[in-house]
Amino acid sequence: MDFATVLQVLDSTVRLATPLLLACLAGLFSERSGIFDIGLEGKMLFAAFFSAAIAAVTGSVWLGLLAGIASSMALAGIHGLASITFRGNQLISGVAINFLAAGLTVVIAQDWFQQGGRTPSLLGGARFGPLTLPFAETLRDVPVFGPIYHDLISGHTILVYVAFAMVPLTWWVLYRSRFGLRLRAVGDAPEAVDTAGVSVIRMRFTAVAICGVLCGVAGAYLATALQAGFVKDMTAGRGYIALAALIFSKWRPWYALSATLLFGLLQAVALRYQNIEMGGFVLPVQVMDALPYILTVVILAGFVGRAIPPRAGGSPYVKEQ
Amino acid sequence: MDKMPRWADIVLIPVFSLVLAFLLSGLVIVAIGEDPVAAVKLMVTGALGSTYGWGYTLYYATNFLFTGLAFAVANHARLFNIGAEGQATLGGLGVAFVCLAIPWPHWALALPAAIIGGALFGAAWAFLPAWLQAKRGSHIVITTIMFNFIGASLLNYMLVNVMRPTGSMDPATARFPPGAHLPTLHDLLAVFGIPFSKAAPANISFLVAIAACVLVWLLIWRTRLGYEIRAQGHSEPAAVYAGIRPVRIVVLAMLISGALAGCMAVNNVMGEAERLVLNAVEGAGFIGIAVALMGRSHPFGVFLAAILFGFLYQGGAELALWTTIPRELIVVIQALVILFTGALDNMVRMPLEKLFLSMRKGRG
Numbered sequence: 001m002d003f004a005t006v007l008q009v010l011d012s013t014v015r016l017a018t019p020l021l022l023a024c025l026a027g028l029f030s031e032r033s034g035i036f037d038i039g040l041e042g043k044m045l046f047a048a049f050f051s052a053a054i055a056a057v058t059g060s061v062w063l064g065l066l067a068g069i070a071s072s073m074a075l076a077g078i079h080g081l082a083s084i085t086f087r088g089n090q091l092i093s094g095v096a097i098n099f100l101a102a103g104l105t106v107v108i109a110q111d112w113f114q115q116g117g118r119t120p121s122l123l124g125g126a127r128f129g130p131l132t133l134p135f136a137e138t139l140r141d142v143p144v145f146g147p148i149y150h151d152l153i154s155g156h157t158i159l160v161y162v163a164f165a166m167v168p169l170t171w172w173v174l175y176r177s178r179f180g181l182r183l184r185a186v187g188d189a190p191e192a193v194d195t196a197g198v199s200v201i202r203m204r205f206t207a208v209a210i211c212g213v214l215c216g217v218a219g220a221y222l223a224t225a226l227q228a229g230f231v232k233d234m235t236a237g238r239g240y241i242a243l244a245a246l247i248f249s250k251w252r253p254w255y256a257l258s259a260t261l262l263f264g265l266l267q268a269v270a271l272r273y274q275n276i277e278m279g280g281f282v283l284p285v286q287v288m289d290a291l292p293y294i295l296t297v298v299i300l301a302g303f304v305g306r307a308i309p310p311r312a313g314g315s316p317y318v319k320e321q
Numbered sequence: 322m323d324k325m326p327r328w329a330d331i332v333l334i335p336v337f338s339l340v341l342a343f344l345l346s347g348l349v350i351v352a353i354g355e356d357p358v359a360a361v362k363l364m365v366t367g368a369l370g371s372t373y374g375w376g377y378t379l380y381y382a383t384n385f386l387f388t389g390l391a392f393a394v395a396n397h398a399r400l401f402n403i404g405a406e407g408q409a410t411l412g413g414l415g416v417a418f419v420c421l422a423i424p425w426p427h428w429a430l431a432l433p434a435a436i437i438g439g440a441l442f443g444a445a446w447a448f449l450p451a452w453l454q455a456k457r458g459s460h461i462v463i464t465t466i467m468f469n470f471i472g473a474s475l476l477n478y479m480l481v482n483v484m485r486p487t488g489s490m491d492p493a494t495a496r497f498p499p500g501a502h503l504p505t506l507h508d509l510l511a512v513f514g515i516p517f518s519k520a521a522p523a524n525i526s527f528l529v530a531i532a533a534c535v536l537v538w539l540l541i542w543r544t545r546l547g548y549e550i551r552a553q554g555h556s557e558p559a560a561v562y563a564g565i566r567p568v569r570i571v572v573l574a575m576l577i578s579g580a581l582a583g584c585m586a587v588n589n590v591m592g593e594a595e596r597l598v599l600n601a602v603e604g605a606g607f608i609g610i611a612v613a614l615m616g617r618s619h620p621f622g623v624f625l626a627a628i629l630f631g632f633l634y635q636g637g638a639e640l641a642l643w644t645t646i647p648r649e650l651i652v653v654i655q656a657l658v659i660l661f662t663g664a665l666d667n668m669v670r671m672p673l674e675k676l677f678l679s680m681r682k683g684r685g
Contacts, residue, residue, distance in 0.1 A: 038462065082664035086671075091401050091462050093664030095610060096656050103652030104349075110647045111353035117647065240466055247463060284482060290474035293467040297449075300459035300467075309460070 003144075007151045009268050014156065015226060016271075017264025018163045019044065019218045019235075023242035024249070024256045025170050026214030032174065032251060033207030034187040034312040035083055038094035039075065040215055041239025042101035047072040047219025049105040052119040052230035053112060055126040061224050064126065068223075069216030075101065076212025084204050087316035098239070106232050117232040119223075128157035128225040157225040159217060166214070170253040183207055187310035190317040200317045218242075244296035251310065263292045325677045335615055335622075335662055338669050342657035349653060355646055367639025368632045376506060376521020377638070380593065381605075382631030383523070386530035387585035388609025389627050390537050391443075393618040395578040397541055398570055399554040404450060404465025405582040406606025407472030408443040412583025413590045414479060415442030417494050417597035421484075425500030428525075432503065435591050436529065436584055443583015444576040446472060451575030455568040461575075469606075480599060493598040503592045526588035530627075533581060534620040540577070541620075550574050582606060604652075611655050614663045630655070 023040045030037040047068035055064025075097050082093040106117040113119055133154035140150045174180040185193045186203045194200050222238075223230045241263050248262075249255030269276070270288035277283070324330075347357040368374045388405040395402035419438035425431035450464035480492040489495075503524045510517040541547040552560040553570040561567060585605060590597050612630055616622025637651035661669060 038466070078660070082660065082668075086665055086667040088664035088666055088668075089401075090664075091403075092610070092614070092659060095403065095607070096660035096664055099607070099652050099656030099659065103649045103654075103656055106649035107349065107353065107647055107653060110649075111645070117649070237470060240470065243463065244467065284478055286474040286478040286481075289477075290471045293470045293474075297453070297459075297464055297467050297471075300457070300464055301453050302457045302459065 003147070007147055009265075009272060011152050011155075012268040012271065013261060013265045014152065014160060015264075016267045017260045018160045019222050019226065019238055020242045020245055020260040020263055021163045021257060022159075022166065022214050022218035022221065023239055024245045024260050025166050025253065026211040026218065027243060027246045028170065028249075028251055028253065028256060029183070029207045029214070030211035031246065031313055032187045032310055033183050033204045034190060034310055034315070034317070035079070035204055035208055035211075036090040036094065036314045037079065037208075037211060038091060038243060039079055039097035039101075039239075040211075040242050041235050041237070042094075042098035043072040043075045043212060043215035044219040044222065044239050045098075045105055045233070045235045046075055046101040047216040048223035048234055049109060049119070049219075049230045051216075051220035052122060052223035053109070055122055055224050056113075056120045056229070059124075059126050061122075061126050061128055064224050065217070065220045068220035069213050072216030072219060073209060073212035076208050076215070080205050080208040083316065084201055084208070087318070090314055090316075102233060105230070109230065109232075119230040122224060122228045126224070127228055128159060128221075130155045131158055131161070157221070159221040159225050162217065163221070164257075167253050167257045170256075174253060179206075184310075187312055190312050194317070194319060200319075204317075215239075241292050244292050247309075248296055248299050250308070266291050325674050329673065329677060331617060331622075334666070334669055334673065335617065337673065338661035338666075339615070339658065341661050341669070342654060345657050346650065346654045349650065350646060353646065355644055360640055360644065360646060363639055363643060364632070364636025367643075368635035371518065372516070373518035373521050374635060374639075376518045376523040377635040378628070378631040379506065379523040379527050380521065380588070380631070381634040382627045383527045383530045383588040383592075384585050384605040385608050385612045385627035385630045386534065386624065387581055387588070388606050389612030389616060389623040390530075390533055390609075390620065391578045391582035392609045392613035393616065393620070393623055394537060394541070394550070394581060395574055396613060396618045397547075397554050398550045398574040400451075400454070400571060400574060400578070401462050402447070402465055402575060402578050402582075403462060403607070403610060404447060404468050405578075405585075405609045406602055406604070407465070407469035408446045408579040408582035409585040409602045409606050410469075410472045410476050411446040412439035412443040412586035413597050413601050414476060415439045415583060416586040416590045417484065417497075418442075420497040420501040420591060421494060424498045427500055428503050431501040431591075432525070432529075432587070435501070435587050439583040439586040439590075440580035441583070443586075444580040446583070447575045447579025448572070451572045451579075454575075455571040473600075476597075477599065480597065484597070491598075494596050496596045497591065501591060502595060503587075505592075522593040524588065524592035526592045529584070529587060531624070533584065534624050537581070538620040546570075546573065582609070608655060611659045611662070615658060 023044055027037050027040050050071035051064040051068030054067035055061045079093050079097055082088040083090040109117045136150045136154035140146045182193055182198055182203055186200055190200045222234060245259040245263055248259040266288055270285055350357040350360050368378045391405045392402055415438035416435045419435045446468060450461050450468055453459040453464055454461040484494045485492060486495045506523040507517045507519045549565045549570050552565055553567060557567055590601055608630055612623055612626040615626035633651050633654060637648050640646045641648040
């Protein structure tokens with residue numbers, strides 16, 4: 001494997017890791033506040049459809065992005081209503097949201113565009129184009145660093161840079177801001193936060209809303225940057241991989257970056273090579289597909305450092321009477 | 322605090338949730354410019370108006386019965402098994418191994434063997450998540466989701482690389498031997514001289530599923546293990562105090578749950594396709610969640626809900642055939658049912674409860 005191939009694989013790793021990273025951070029905000037969210041997949045799918053549909057109709061990818069975020073937040077609102085206001089089962093709510101998105105996107109797409117549940121292909125301004133970072137062309141011929149900067153770091157869409165910038169931002173919010181302290185507290189000991197005079201309900205709704213925004217960006221990235229339009233079930237389990245990455249990273253932002261990059265790499269390798277030969281032993285592509293899930297089970301089993309979720313995760317908060 | 326009468330809790334709330342889900346689905350139909358009344362008529366005639374329609378309705382219902390019971394049994398121990406999809410996938414593998422192992426002389430021998438094969442493989446796929454939950458505290462929801470994906474990859478590998486007959490391009494096993502073909506409802510009812518559609522896939526597995534309902538009822542309410550499962554579901558500390566070992570109950574409840582999900586393959590793999598294909602389960606594992614929630618985890622409720630969803634599935638296929646309403650509308654209805662009967666249960670319950678209590682006060 002030569003240097004150029006490595007760069008290509010890493011480049012597609014970055015592209016494939018971006019939606020995972022955004023969804024993983026989305027889940028991080030929600031679950032840190034004590035609201036389990038297995039509806040990441042559905043929110044992404046919903047956002048992917050509405051961003052592609054609005055971008056196709058208006059020709060503006062930015063309006064598409066806004067529509068994607070708004071639609072994902074609508075589903076987040078349902079999740080909040082069910083799991084915070086009505087103290088319902090958060091897991092069941094997440095399952096319902098995934099199905100709602102899987103069904104509604106196709107029903108609406110079929111009615112709107114009559115193309116078998118897809119949107120028209122997006123062209124020009126209806127899609128996010130690659131950005132060329134400064135000096136990428138001039139530095140191109142510098143050995144090693146030039147190609148890395150030109151091919152790997154430069155030339156992505158703006159959402160990729162947004163996603164990567166979200167990692168330090170999330171870290172800062174979580175560990176260095178008052179909001180973050182309260183967010184973490186609300187997921188571990190909501191009664192303490194309540195005693196301090198902070199509204200648990202409002203904190204959790206805020207977290208769920210942030211989750212909606214980030215899932216919206218992730219979905220918009222899928223349909224308007226990674227691909228050119230929406231197709232049925234285009235998230236293809238990415239929401240669940242993000243969930244796996246969230247556990248893998250033990251609900252911490254920098255680890256979330258490495259986990260999603262690892263899972264992105266697995267996807268990139270599976271995409272490029274079908275079966276991998278290693279010393280006379282053939283590693284079938286299905287193993288690559290299943291590896292993120294297998295790794296997550298191993299992590300969950302606690303054999304490689306234990307993953308402990310936020311303590312109050314999954315249980316609705318009932319104020320003391 | 323005063324409570325609603327039991328019948329209201331068991332009958333009124335699910336029915337109310339269902340009506341809400343249907344009303345919203347009706348709005349979706351109106352929004353895409355179709356007539357909801359005509360749609361319902363079409364669904365009823367398509368799914369229940371002929372023995373052909375009934376044959377499909379009951380075929381789908383059989384799938385949902387198995388997965389619904391699977392979810393219900395785990396739910397009694399308060400385990401959220403959303404891995405029925407993967408367990409049914411693996412059940413398919415077990416059934417295929419059994420059916421292809423020997424040239425079966427008669428279906429009456431092949432059927433029990435296939436049930437055992439499907440149940441064993443389904444239970445095996447539920448074992449690790451159960452054990453990890455019981456011993457290591459790994460959340461069963463996440464592990465069963467992961468196992469659904471791992472199961473799909475495993476099936477893909479087995480069909481593409483191992484079980485595909487040489488020379489075939491299709492990722493599927495060979496057809497099962499004729500001795501492993503199950504009698505359809507047409508064959509069964511013909512014995513009594515009752516005419517039934519020959520083309521519909523409903524088969525003897527429907528009776529197996531009904532037997533499973535009875536067995537689950539006996540298990541949950543008439544055996545010691547069932548009592549322990551329910552005790553564990555109500556309160557783990559209380560169960561421990563009563564001398565019940567949680568590890569044992571968690572693992573056993575999940576094994577039974579997985580076995581029931583695995584048995585679904587007797588219907589869809591052995592009864593209908595008569596070979597194992599990719600994605601044979603087609604989401605029936607998840608519909609089991611809606612079915613069990615609607616049926617309040619009681620076998621009889623699960624039975625009614627499974628028939629309802631069988632009707633929706635067949636009716637939805639008819640809608641997609643004759644109107645511009647795509648099949649995915651059924652997924653929307655399914656989502657709404659899960660939402661209202663599961664997650665938004667309190668939204669439906671609270672106002673109804675208030676109404677009942679105020680009525681009682683008015684009388685007293």
